[in-house]
Amino acid sequence: MRGNVWHDTAKEPPITAQAFHGDMKTTVAVVGGGFAGLSAALHLAEAGVDCCLLEAAAFGEGASGRNNGQVIPGLKLGPADLRKRYGDAGETVVETAAGAADLVFDLIEKHAINCEPDRRGWVRAAHSPIAMPAIEKQARQWQDYGAPVDVLDQGQIAELLGSDRYVGGMIDRRAGRLHPLSYCHGLARAAQSKGARLYQNSPVLSLSKNGSDWHIKTAQGTLTAEKVILATGAYSDHLVPGWSKGFMTVHAMQIASAPLSSNILKTVLPGASAMSDTRKLAHAIRLDAEGRIIISGRGPLSGRIDDSVVQQLVRTIGRLFPTVDGQDWTHVWAGRIGITMDELPRLSSPQPGLYGIVGFNGRGVAMATAFGKAAAQHCMDQPAGFPIVDAPKVPFHTLRKPILAAAIAYYRTRDALGLASR
Numbered sequence: 001m002r003g004n005v006w007h008d009t010a011k012e013p014p015i016t017a018q019a020f021h022g023d024m025k026t027t028v029a030v031v032g033g034g035f036a037g038l039s040a041a042l043h044l045a046e047a048g049v050d051c052c053l054l055e056a057a058a059f060g061e062g063a064s065g066r067n068n069g070q071v072i073p074g075l076k077l078g079p080a081d082l083r084k085r086y087g088d089a090g091e092t093v094v095e096t097a098a099g100a101a102d103l104v105f106d107l108i109e110k111h112a113i114n115c116e117p118d119r120r121g122w123v124r125a126a127h128s129p130i131a132m133p134a135i136e137k138q139a140r141q142w143q144d145y146g147a148p149v150d151v152l153d154q155g156q157i158a159e160l161l162g163s164d165r166y167v168g169g170m171i172d173r174r175a176g177r178l179h180p181l182s183y184c185h186g187l188a189r190a191a192q193s194k195g196a197r198l199y200q201n202s203p204v205l206s207l208s209k210n211g212s213d214w215h216i217k218t219a220q221g222t223l224t225a226e227k228v229i230l231a232t233g234a235y236s237d238h239l240v241p242g243w244s245k246g247f248m249t250v251h252a253m254q255i256a257s258a259p260l261s262s263n264i265l266k267t268v269l270p271g272a273s274a275m276s277d278t279r280k281l282a283h284a285i286r287l288d289a290e291g292r293i294i295i296s297g298r299g300p301l302s303g304r305i306d307d308s309v310v311q312q313l314v315r316t317i318g319r320l321f322p323t324v325d326g327q328d329w330t331h332v333w334a335g336r337i338g339i340t341m342d343e344l345p346r347l348s349s350p351q352p353g354l355y356g357i358v359g360f361n362g363r364g365v366a367m368a369t370a371f372g373k374a375a376a377q378h379c380m381d382q383p384a385g386f387p388i389v390d391a392p393k394v395p396f397h398t399l400r401k402p403i404l405a406a407a408i409a410y411y412r413t414r415d416a417l418g419l420a421s422r
Ligand SMILES: Cc1cc2nc3c(=O)[nH]c(=O)nc-3n(C[C@H](O)[C@H](O)[C@H](O)COP(=O)(O)OP(=O)(O)OC[C@H]3O[C@@H](n4cnc5c(N)ncnc54)[C@H](O)[C@@H]3O)c2cc1C
Pocket: 031, 032, 033, 034, 035, 036, 037, 054, 055, 056, 057, 058, 059, 060, 061, 062, 063, 064, 065, 066, 067, 068, 069, 070, 071, 072, 202, 203, 204, 205, 231, 232, 233, 234, 235, 236, 237, 239, 252, 253, 254, 284, 296, 334, 335, 336, 337, 357, 358, 360, 361, 362, 363, 364, 365, 366, 367, 368
């Protein structure tokens, strides 16, 4: 099997960007070239703020170029729960979360990004009857907000998905899907065209403060900036002491089939752009523009491609969509997901002038775009779409590997019992 399918199918080409070298100054330095960093650079550049973005490898090399491409608005909590959680900032958080898919699809249109957008909605499918109340609660909260979200019974969900394996669910019609690597390339092109200076193959080696200036060192130079946005996500290293202790990293694996025949395609997800289920160790499934079916699931903690996980994903698809059973599987790849204890992402400021974004818990296509914009707004001292909150805290972080292994075993049992995640 080949690696990441998005590399073989991206229609939006990567931009040309050099490695950073020499001594330069900028107003805002952005570290990390995924959705969050590129969105921050684009919004800064559009507002006329001088900014430089440094990416360790290529744009989209992290989770942003490896995911399932589901554009899902909202966080894991519904609006009423978000208002309780964020107090005075609650309404702003709800609006940012609610508008995150609009933000993505508007950027695609505005900058003519060739990333195969498809906006027929995202289905969240209940894998058992006892998972339904959690779905109904979330759908009700979004309906009260006025969002186009509907609860589905067993017949309705079977019609939308082409699978009779789910007992019900909900559809969020604000949501959709895209080609994630093409979207990354398009954001990079848009940011560069608005004047952002983008560099790739430029890992930042150290970050230090001298007076009010930040010094950002790479192997070949130093960038001096007034403010820094750390958008290194689950690929963060040790640039900011303690930063990586605020979240845990798990791995997700994905497989893609060869393009399905037109007859089979009529039977798979005929009425929605994408779906995921209510398991804590959830499966996410979509088609691409050429009719490949792509499924993601939890990978091994090592992050290595594991044949038993591949076989498990193949069996899952065969159970859900018997017409797809026996198809050729051509691509397999993995990526990292940053998870926080309360399943909420953070925009925090570990030091004055330094903003960090992390913890999308597997829901970062729309939300990382929105958080990148919010970080840019903070740098410009504008009202921001998301407040600065304390950096996340993971207790006993040094023991995270055995804790994660135990948690995964626990969640497997919960999933088997039919309980829903948020
Ligand atoms: C398999 C998989 C499936 C997923 N499916 C979905 C989905 O369908 N829908 C959804 O909403 N979300 C999904 N997600 C989550 C989503 O992909 C992420 O939340 C999102 O891409 C995070 O974006 P980011 O910009 O914060 O981080 P990233 O895209 O990970 O970018 C961080 C970047 O920082 C760079 N970097 C790290 N250290 C340095 C350094 N020292 N110097 C310079 N650069 C550095 C890295 O190279 C990387 O490019 C999925 C994730 C995975 C792994």
